Amino acid sequence: MAGSHKNxxxxxxxxxxxxxxxxxxxxxxxxxxxxxxxxxxNGGVPQGRPTIVxxxxxxxxxxxxxxxxxxxxxxxxxxxxxMTFEETTDEMTKNVASLGFDLRELEAQKKLFMDYVxxxxxxIQETGEYDLEGLFVRLQHAVDSIGAKRVVLDTLEAVFxxxxxxxxxxxxxxxxxxxxxxxxLTTVVTAEKGDxxxxxxxxxxxxxxxxxxxxxxxxxxxxxxxxxVIKYRGxxxxxxxxxxxxxxxxxxVLPVSAMKLNHAVFNERVSSGIPDxxxxxxxxGYYRGSSILVSGTSGSGKxxxxxxxxEQTCREGKRCLYVAFEESQAQAVRNMGSVGIDLETPIKKGxxxxxxxxxxxxxxxxHLLRIHKLVEEHQPDVVIIDPVTNLTVGTINEMHSTLxxxxxFLKSRGTTALLTSLMGKDRDLEQTxxxxxxxxxxxIFLRDVELNGERNRCLYVLKSRGMAxxxxxxxxxxxxxxxxxxxxxxxxGTVLTGSARLSQxxxxxxxxxxxxxxxxxxxxxxxxxxAAVEAQIDVLRSQLAEDEDRLKQVMQExxxxxxxxxxxxAAMSKIRRVxxxxxxxxxxxxxx
Amino acid sequence: xxxxxxxxxxxxxxxRHLNGSAPSMNGEFFELRxxxxxxxxxxxxxxxxxxxICNEHLDGRFELHVIDLVKTPQLAxxxxxxxxxxxxxxxxxxxxxxxxxxxDTERVLVGLDVRKNMEAR
Numbered sequence: 158m159a160g161s162h163k164n165x166x167x168x169x170x171x172x173x174x175x176x177x178x179x180x181x182x183x184x185x186x187x188x189x190x191x192x193x194x195x196x197x198x199n200g201g202v203p204q205g206r207p208t209i210v211x212x213x214x215x216x217x218x219x220x221x222x223x224x225x226x227x228x229x230x231x232x233x234x235x236x237x238x239x240m241t242f243e244e245t246t247d248e249m250t251k252n253v254a255s256l257g258f259d260l261r262e263l264e265a266q267k268k269l270f271m272d273y274v275x276x277x278x279x280x281i282q283e284t285g286e287y288d289l290e291g292l293f294v295r296l297q298h299a300v301d302s303i304g305a306k307r308v309v310l311d312t313l314e315a316v317f318x319x320x321x322x323x324x325x326x327x328x329x330x331x332x333x334x335x336x337x338x339x340x341x342l343t344t345v346v347t348a349e350k351g352d353x354x355x356x357x358x359x360x361x362x363x364x365x366x367x368x369x370x371x372x373x374x375x376x377x378x379x380x381x382x383x384x385x386v387i388k389y390r391g392x393x394x395x396x397x398x399x400x401x402x403x404x405x406x407x408x409x410v411l412p413v414s415a416m417k418l419n420h421a422v423f424n425e426r427v428s429s430g431i432p433d434x435x436x437x438x439x440x441x442g443y444y445r446g447s448s449i450l451v452s453g454t455s456g457s458g459k460x461x462x463x464x465x466x467x468e469q470t471c472r473e474g475k476r477c478l479y480v481a482f483e484e485s486q487a488q489a490v491r492n493m494g495s496v497g498i499d500l501e502t503p504i505k506k507g508x509x510x511x512x513x514x515x516x517x518x519x520x521x522x523x524h525l526l527r528i529h530k531l532v533e534e535h536q537p538d539v540v541i542i543d544p545v546t547n548l549t550v551g552t553i554n555e556m557h558s559t560l561x562x563x564x565x566f567l568k569s570r571g572t573t574a575l576l577t578s579l580m581g582k583d584r585d586l587e588q589t590x591x592x593x594x595x596x597x598x599x600x601i602f603l604r605d606v607e608l609n610g611e612r613n614r615c616l617y618v619l620k621s622r623g624m625a626x627x628x629x630x631x632x633x634x635x636x637x638x639x640x641x642x643x644x645x646x647x648x649x650g651t652v653l654t655g656s657a658r659l660s661q662x663x664x665x666x667x668x669x670x671x672x673x674x675x676x677x678x679x680x681x682x683x684x685x686x687x688a689a690v691e692a693q694i695d696v697l698r699s700q701l702a703e704d705e706d707r708l709k710q711v712m713q714e715x716x717x718x719x720x721x722x723x724x725x726x727a728a729m730s731k732i733r734r735v736x737x738x739x740x741x742x743x744x745x746x747x748x749x
Numbered sequence: 750x751x752x753x754x755x756x757x758x759x760x761x762x763x764x765r766h767l768n769g770s771a772p773s774m775n776g777e778f779f780e781l782r783x784x785x786x787x788x789x790x791x792x793x794x795x796x797x798x799x800x801x802i803c804n805e806h807l808d809g810r811f812e813l814h815v816i817d818l819v820k821t822p823q824l825a826x827x828x829x830x831x832x833x834x835x836x837x838x839x840x841x842x843x844x845x846x847x848x849x850x851x852x853d854t855e856r857v858l859v860g861l862d863v864r865k866n867m868e869a870r
Binding site: 274275280281283286290291295297319320 | 784786789791794795798818819822823825826829830831832833834835844845846847848849850851852853856857859860
């Protein structure tokens with residue numbers, strides 16, 4: 158089908174070769190519907206061609222094949238044929254019922270045709286030439302009866318156990334793949350892994366279009382399933398090993414490292430839920446979509462910081478996913494309640510999803526996958542993982558790559574991630590977490606300060622990309638009203654917290670008080686002196702006034718006397734003039 | 750097509766009687782089915798070989814159905830037919846399957862458990 162398409166287009170393209178850029182005929186793909194697989198293969202398995210899914214026992218080959226078939230029938234309206242060689246159709250139906258796949262129902266709707274091919278070597282006697290035409294006939298019949306587009310052969314190699322002539326079987330299998338291709342049937346063939354080969358009978362030699370390898374390994378008693386697309390002719394594909402999970406919803410593959418650093422950047426800020434911490438971050442809080450690491454020793458307040466953020470997020474009507482590896486939901490609700498953080502209300506409202514599971518429950522990749530699935534389900538604005546260090550089931554290297562993938566994934570969604578990290582007391586944080594630190598936008602560091610028989614908590618912002626954050630160390634105090642950040646006393650190379658800070662503050666207050674008292678005294682003294690001086694001035698001034706008065710009196714008296722003298726002289730001269738003119742008695746009297 | 754019609758001219762159905770006769774008292778009765786897919790050389794050879802063997806060794810104590818899966822593909826599932834041609838011994842129990850063009854007469858006889866019967870007689 159695909160071939161005829163290509164042939165039809167080619168002549169047209171040839172004529173206009175020079176005028177328009179030639180578009181390379183891309184390989185048509187059939188989506189499997191398996192979450193994640195279609196991403197790593199850019200669309201699914203090659204359409205109309207066979208794909209081999211191989212791996213050891215219990216690696217999930219059959220599950221992969223069945224999901225491809227069922228999802229094809231249900232989501233993409235492509236009916237499928239299931240030909241099983243190892244399990245009966247009843248067994249198969251029961252096996253996948255737990256995934257919510259009802260094969261019998263699909264069969265009734267003519268979306269699925271199941272055929273169990275039993276290969277029983279003990280029943281068969283070979284007497285000359287034969288071929289596997291019976292298989293072709295059955296397949297043809299199955300395909301025709303429902304108009305199938307997809308075929309699953311699980312596990313085709315079982316025919317090798319039933320027939321002795323392997324040369325003939327190989328020829329027949331080659332013919333079968335040709336036959337499937339000619340009919341444009343998108344086929345998934347499962348095959349058991351061989352010794353040093355992908356498949357026990359070398360099927361991959363015949364199916365060269367797409368080979369998927371599944372692996373189930375156990376490290377430190379923790380199992381991890383991985384998938385690798387070994388070959389995909391004519392298509393780019395993720396070549397890494399991708400972890401995958403089989404759960405109630407079937408297979409999920411995590412397309413881990415296909416992400417690029419091109420996530421959208423948000424200028425929007427989100428409050429941390431602790432006003433004092435917001436104040437340290439330009440007064441606005443974290444950036445939306447950033448990754449925040451809260452690290453510290455045990456009991457330094459990491460979870461409380463995280464819970465504050467969760468509460469704040471939900472208070473704003475946004476959604477939050479809280480993944481806890483240490484506390485169960487009930488325990489966290491109670492404990493956070495004791496420091497004034499209400500997690501119960503947002504949980505009841507459905508805004509906060511609290512998920513707790515044991516870190517040893519799964520391998521690293523499984524944790525990651527679970528978080529992925531939860532994020533897809535809950536669609537949170539904020540994801541909190543408390544603590545992320547509990548994920549170190551594998552090596553540090555593995556954890557680093559896992560975290561990177563997780564952070565990338567969350568960033569690409571614009572989801573703010575808050576991770577807490579537990580540090581050993583004697584370890585140097587900047588050394589041990591150098592791997593994570595490069596991935597983190599805002600790093601808040603909580604540390605214990607043990608002094609004067611007390612253990613107190615300090616908080617500082619180690620780094621915060623894209624903002625002028627505070628460089629201060631603050632004391633982290635938990636109360637019934639939640640977390641408060643108090644300024645610490647810094648002096649003589651030491652940081653004082655707790656009662657040492659309190660006593661220092663008291664001392665400072667006392668000093669301040671005495672200083673104030675002294676000033677007051679000085680002021681009063683001055684007041685008094687001023688009053689004294691002013692009194693003196695008054696006295697002097699009144700003395701002066703007195704003197705002036707006296708002077709005035711003297712002057713007046715002088716004036717009066719002078720006048721009197723003048724008057725008397727005038728009178729005298731008058732009298733003298735009279736006596737000189739009449740008798741000499743008057744002149745005598747006047748001179749006496 | 751024509752060749753097969755010559756071999757079994759009685760019924761046009763793909764499931765048909767060949768040389769059928771009443772069960773003999775001398776030995777066990779054989780109910781045989783030969784599955785073929787169209788008129789391939791292998792099928793024709795098998796049918797010819799089978800006729801010969803039946804006539805020589807089973808002495809009328811058999812019933813043979815030839816089933817052409819091209820016409821009735823749904824019948825392949827029941828007897829779990831994979832290889833073509835396949836001869837199924839339905840009776841006597843247990844069921845036996847012999848695949849191939851039946852050119853190795855000895856093996857066919859062993860496969861059908863006829864040899865034993867003959868010796869017993």
